[in-house]
Amino acid sequence: MERLVLSVAGVCAWCAAAAWAQSKAPAPVPQTPIEQAVEEFKIVSRNLGLRPDSPPPAGVKRASRSQWHGRLFENFRNDFLDAVPHEITQNGGHKGLLRRNQFGFNVAGPVVLPHLLHGTSGTFFSLSYEGVREHIARAYLETVPTVPERSGDYSAVVDQAGLPLPIYDPNTTAPNPAYDPTQPVSVDNLQYLRDPFPGNRIPTSRIDPVAAKAVPYYPLPNTDIGPFFRNNYFINSPETNTANGMIGKVDQSIRVRHRVTMELAFSNGFQGAAQWFPTAANPGPADRRFQTRRGSMQYVFTATSRTVNTATLEATSSASQSGDLGDTTDYGQLLGLHGIGAQSFPYFQLSPYLNMGRSYPISKSANNTYVFTDGVSTRHGKHTLRFEGQYAAYQVNTFWPQYPAGLFRFGAGMTSLPGIIDTGHAFASFLLGLPEFAEQSIVISPSYFRRQTSYLYASDHYEVRKGLSISIGLNLNRSTPRTEKYNRQSTVDLKTINPANGLPGALIAAGVNGQGAAFQDVHNRLEPRFSIAWNPWNDSKTVVRGSFSRSYSAIPIYTGQWGTQGFSLYPTFISPNVQLQPAVVLSAGLPPTTGPVPDLSPDEANNTVADLIDRTDRLPTYQSASLSVERELPASMLVTLGAHYSGGKNLLVGNYAANPNAIPLDDLTYRDQLNDEVFNQSLRPYPQYKGFNVYSSYPLGRYQRNGAYLRVEKRASLGLSVSAYLEVSKQMDDYSGPYGKQDFFNRQNEWALSPYNVPEQLQLTYVYELPVGTNKPFLNFPDWRHYLIDGWSVSGTAALYSGTPVYPYPEFNNTGGVVQALHVNYVPGVDPHVANPGPEQWFNPAAFDQPPDFSIGDAPRTIPGLNNPGSQNFDLSLSKRFALAADRTVEFSAAGFNFLNHANWNYPDNVIGPASAPNVNAGKIIGSRGGRVIQLSLRFSF
């Protein structure tokens, strides 16, 4: 047996030796190394499945599923990880509630369906899900009446200067026989006499029964930040967010030249808003439910290697609903306030105190968009041509009543000494039940707005020569105006004669009296674009870029029911004189509403703040230009120096910046006569209207922004990449508030620094993959230690912004309703800057003054060179990856947002009082905001 084994071993060894010798024998045809390499290429590429003649891989189903990749993740935040926000600590709080879990998955790969698709058909999918469960505190600092004030005791109430604030009894009003009409109204020359309440206390018997029932719905002060009685109510209330969303995509290649991609996405969300106070009068935002659906299909046809056509069809629907539709409480009956709609608390405006109730308490809307786009790109010689067309249809279905339970606006006037500022108080007027304005929205039906846009675009990218290319594009943009499915639209037309007074300005309705379905024209606009890229001196390391473009934007449809006045009822009650006579008396309620609905008679909107749709041919117009030089430097660095300009005109503005029914400022000479509503209204260009509501759709704004920037990018080397961006800019405009325009007739007078203009900003982004561990230069351990060392990286951002301009605001506006947003006066010779700005004194308020009664301020809206505090933010993320297998990792990361726990100062108090009673807090900063937030994340990728 032993011999036999030896024999077999010998034969085998001989055979093996012979075979080895055979393999070493010269080939019949000598091959060069490159021919061997080509043969090897063919064999390996065939085995890897890269050739048409490659055999199908074994175990197709398993192989396909193994190509699925994706991840599971959880992002976790909890207040025990965070610093208590500065604003909470400063206001006496100890905790900012935060419970947040964000979780989900993504999986993508070839489609495998048992018995149908085996993953080799060129069909791929991607599916992502994300869910959010969150409770997060919202913090605000507000002012509410003190306990004595709630019962009418104003004996301890002071103004912003700390001086006693007198409350006057409107029932004692009487003309002053000694009044000299040739002189301004003043304490020494009163037009009306009025007695202060004895002891500055409103007798309990005088408190309006509706107000008395409403006051318990109001919260008591819970803090004492001050100064005086202000900033006494700190809100630190949780908001609830729940959301679930999914995106699914499928794409299919059909013989290389055809590709179809489909995407479906949905998201449902619920936002349980923070309660500013826990009663039905809560003025904070209402609870909202969101729902978004999106579907799209894209077909790409590659006709030739130089011609590609892409067609896309997309449909989007987003719906939201706010308010508690299940609340059937009749608050009118509960409060004894007659004539208002049920199911929501009436809206009491009590500025400067927190309001009660809210606007739009219950609303529903659905926005649908359908877009079809087709574009073809083709290359001819040095030209790349592109032609594109798009048609888009927009629908907004909305039920959006603003004040279904009524708006009641209270001012100081009814409890003031008529004509004298710094007397009276809005809450005192409320206690007496005497609003200066009241309105109710009785909306019968929803609105179904429609609009379409389309464009045809052609462009040519032309390579003029080596290192020089230009692009020219021209877009023909067409937009149709808003229509309503059932023609339920109306507006005031400023040319139609009003039968009530024979003056221009009357209500017109869509589809009535020859009026078409829309109030505006179809707009066709040409939009040119041009850009150039040039490598000067044929130096590819330097690129000079320039661009110019001009564009127009169509007026959008908003989710409100503006422009349907004739089809709803908006009973409006205006005080004949806000200092003498209320619009209504709360205890008497609102008068019963009469008249048919719809009422499309030309005078239907008279004596209201009427909806006005602009009927001119103006469209918002934008143009921009830029020039930059990029230079590539050694060590993978790129430096870009650039300048840019952008400007616009006819930008859409709202009521704060557009008032076609404004009274000319020259009429301020009428002084106290202006408080008489009839006289006041008679001075307006359209005296049949109290005002116009243009709803952020009036094309009148103008802006210009100039900036220069430096960008430095350092691409990854040794694992570090850094990008820094520094910009200096200046933006001017004539509309952006923050409070509104002083002069509606001379827009140049409103040309000032934009309130949100940030003159300097520096942004820094960095990623550093630590050079340690496997595949890295240092600490490369083959043993267990590599689990600890591998896969560390640090990412961070830093952003530093200089302050926006200060916009001082006068405490009192005694202009008889002529001026909407009064500017302050400069005090000559007084520098608004202070030596070392800080929270105790950020700017010098003595540099500004309250303008005298019935005069405008001479300072601009925003003060050049006087800026609010800047802000800083530093985020940092530290990640550690654990490689479980070649394509499976677990990543743990801890991200610190504002990780330095830096507190950014709030803006200083910008209210400027009169010299006789200055705001003691003006120029000072109350508190700061911000706090470190930590998020821990765990992700498994496969």
Next chain:
Amino acid sequence: MRWMAAAGCCLALLAAPPAKMPARQIRVPVWVDAKAADPLDGKDLHAKLGGADSRVLDVKGPSDFLMLLVVLDVVGDLSRVEPAKDALVAGISKLPPKVYVGVLRAQDGLKVLVDPTADRGAVTEAIQNLPVSGKAGLLETVETAEQLGDSILTKTAVRVAVLYVTDSEIENYREDYTNPVINSSDTHDLSRRFPETLIQEKFSKLNTVLAARQTPLFILHLRYRNDRLGEAYQNGLKQAADLTGGSATFCRSSGEIPEAMQQMLELISSHYSVTLAVPERRMRRVQVQLEAGDKHTLTYRTLFFLKGR
């Protein structure tokens, strides 16, 4: 029977392959100073791997065969792709005849369009006829392309390089690396403040694989981006190319594509492939030191990560 067994044993001993296996080798891509007059010679080279002396087994230089695997990954703007194709065709036509060019496409999976050949006409036709369509494929195909290159590099005595010409953007991949917003009502989401995380993770995995490869990877990207996602993606590409001893170039305008392409092809064709013996020990991380005396200034890949035997 005894004599038969003895004869068999003798034959086996005579015919048996050498008992000692061939030394482990690495192929180091090397560039010499452009001013050097003489080509690099193996006799002039002194090599150390991980601090220990290493034998220079072979040196292949610009006068030797090169197999260039051009992988096209073009899915976007014709105004960038067509100049790139033209520049690639022009550049290839200038390459020496010993450069064999193979063409592959990466969109929708790696596929061979033309086997490596010295026939420039076939290569030109394949490049020009490739449609600009599909999904970006660089990230999904680069491992396979490098595997293909390595199998040739380790078995034959030619130089091999992989060149990707790509306009891929991270948004164009089938797999989702951009982490798009799914719940638009979630206003407190901070998870997307660092949007580059998924991209970094992908490259982290990819680089682990590429670090073990020896074929230099070159990437010519046709569209430079400086937003955070684009930056992270292009940083990753650069790291991947650097890791293999190759390089990545990003064109900021269509006008610079021809020159960038020419430079890239010159860089590839001018590279030396130096074969070094790895000392017989369990070496995974190999630090390479090469010197050529005063004759040449060398640029080369300094780190190799070998798989365990």
